Amino acid sequence: MMDAGIEDNSNHDFSGYDVRVTDAAQNGDTFVYVIKSQQISSDTEYRVEREFEDFEWLHHCLLTQEGVTGLHGIIFPPLPAKPGTSLSNSEAKTKKKIESLAMVDDWQMYCRALEEYLHLVTAHPVLVKNPAVHSFLKHRELPLKTKVKKGIFNKLTQAVEELRKEHHKDIDDFFQNERDSNLTLTAFTKAAVEKFLEIVLTEQKIAIACGHFSTALHLGIGQDDDPADYAFAKMCLKLSEVLDTVKKNFEKVAENDLNTLGFNLELHSRFQDAEKEMLFRRTCKLVDVETANKNLGQAKPHKKAAMEDIKKAADKEFDEISGMAKVEIQRYHRERVRAFQKALIELELAATCFCCSSTGWLSLNSSVQNNYIQNCTVWN
């Protein structure tokens, strides 16, 4: 499948993709991500290098795709925040700390987040058909892109209008409920993410404190002549070993927490925002429809036909959006629950598995250590 540019959609195979973001390398002051992908139906594996800008371009293309019915009813998979931008206060604090404590882990987490984004895009029945996706995954060079300044502009206008339209009552109970629950869930999810990341941070701090304690126990070990000091020193060394294990334990736990529930909650939180945006777009359309109706009612006879057209167009768009939205919402909830379940199970399994192994080590060693320590005092 050689490609020189964006072509006719009919040539493309839209079977599932297997996408992996395998590496991140620093190139000046930006990072370059290596993306490997392979379509299930073919044997060819593609390897491309992309910067974050390219992801933004892809996202923009998805948002502005022409000729898709009810495009605005789609809940677009959320792009991870740009690395180095200011996230929410606590998240930024946490990410900063995590960066300094375990640089590698952070980039692995980020690669995983990008990978998840691409998974979500390629798994979406409508979005995968966008030729930009194809280009993104397979072309060495992407078409020249206009700087995506529009995004910011959109956000500004949205902010102003939001206040007016957000609370506009819906005509459909299903959607009204969805909007309400989205509002509550978004707030709670954000809070949960914040608190959970705090836990991870504290676990890492404890690991460091254990390390300090363990090192401090090594002090003063050297004078072996005095029997009391010798016994004492042996005990300290043993305790130091134990503490090293405790430290590794906490590091593992923190990593595990971050990789399972932490990752999931964070993604979930962004997805809630994406759903909110979609619902808002629909609400805006609803307002348009109602405005068109009102205008039609108030229109002077010579304008009536034009108004009628506008109204019809608005109605049609609105119906399309609503139709797509319903499907999307149901799909979203299904996926969300499934992802949550997976994360919780992974969290539990890793926690027990790890606890088991460390308990094993500790009990085994505890009896060994008890004997050892008892024997330390045989001197008299």
Add this chain to the structure above:
Amino acid sequence: MATEREPPPLGDAEQTDFRELEDGEDLFISTASTLESSPTSPEPASLPAEDICANSNGPQPAEISLDDDLEDLFAEATEEVSLDSPEREPILSDEPSPAITPVTPTALVTPRVEPKTIFVPAMFERSKEELEEEANGDSFDMEIVVSDPEKVGDGMNAYMAYKVTTKTSLTIFNENEFSVKRRFSDFLGLHSKLATKYMHIGYIVPPAPEKSIVGMTKVKVGKEDSSSTEFVEKRRAALERYLERTVKHPTLLHNPDVMQFLESSELPRAVSTQALSGAGILRMVNKAAEAVNKMTIKMNESDAWFEEKQQQFENLDQQLRKLHTSVESLVCHRKELSVNTAAFAKSAAMLGNSEDHTALSRALSQLAEVEEKIDQLHQEQAYADFYLFAELLSDYVRLLTAVKGVFDQRMKTWQKWQDAQAMLQKKREAESKLQFANKPDKLQQAKDEIREWEGKVQQGERDFEQISKTIRKEVGRFEKERVRDFKAVIIKYLESLVQTQQQLIKYWEAFLPEAKAIA
């Protein structure tokens, strides 16, 4: 040296358990078991003997009390016993009938005194029968519990009263189980009495818990928050450890002040322990003066052991302080973790409540519960970290201060001895000058003074050797205790770690079915 030793008025020969002593078991166990065979009479009548013996030394230097003098001797004698084992049997059989013993030192070269006679003060004060009871089958068995802190009174005059319960089979006490109510200043008073009595002859007296004006004020004012309950609990535990350490010391256990503290329901209020009292300020001034003095004493150390030990303890002190800082930081973070886990649990619960999908909602609520339990676990572990380690370390840092104090006392004793020698020299010079002047009465006076100071020099040397011996023994005891204490704590700590992990597993395993049941 042998000739200078005071004859012990009690010649109670024990033959049974010297072997044990040799094997290096805890001194007090062997000493306790040596009480088995019945002693010959320690009568109150022996008190005059004590006086006589003491007086045969010549005029006493003011500071050394009679009690202490005797105890020193017995301590010294004990040392002898453990070193000279093969000789003991015939010697012991030579034991003269005790209480009223000959005055002159030379007459009683032979008797070696078994360790039991360390308990001299008690023996002096109890009857023969009691001693026999005591001697029959006692092992060191004493359990002290400090509990039930109760606020007594109101406002700034309020104080916390603690219940001190003693369970023991030792027969030096009237009953097997008894309890009294004590307040913090009583403990301080006890420590102050013990320190005055024993520190300057080389015994390491366990330090009492520290005062805390801030902490106590909060309690007095009646703040019922968690920090004041924590403070009271911390203090209670510290008081318990203090008493346990004190009674573990064989000499201190039999001190009448200690026994009175444990047994009698009424105790005279120890007023001079108040921080801001006149006595308190006087103490601070004295401490400062001592510190200055210490710096100016340059001792000719003839025994390298002492220098080594001092250095060793200096190093230990540093190490313990550093350890204490690390443990405190660990405790702090664990508490933080507990707080954060609780906050997350609440978040998860709210999330679960607002979740429409029933199974997911239930799972999230379960998660919240698990996290709450984990939070409890973390709290408990934090307490374990704290009470096991941090407090032990700070106890030992303060104990080391007492140890250093004892070494300083030895220096002071040495200084006194040197001063006496210098004075003797001066008197001798004065006498030789008077030889050539013709003043017979002044000459006689000078000769008298020389004799007096000769006695003092002898006493000074004896004291110095005594304190050196006592310190060696005390340090040996301290070292054993230290290893034992840390060993016990480390084992407990490991056990608590294992337990925490096992609990964690239980909680998470209970959660799994809920997680699987989603969708």
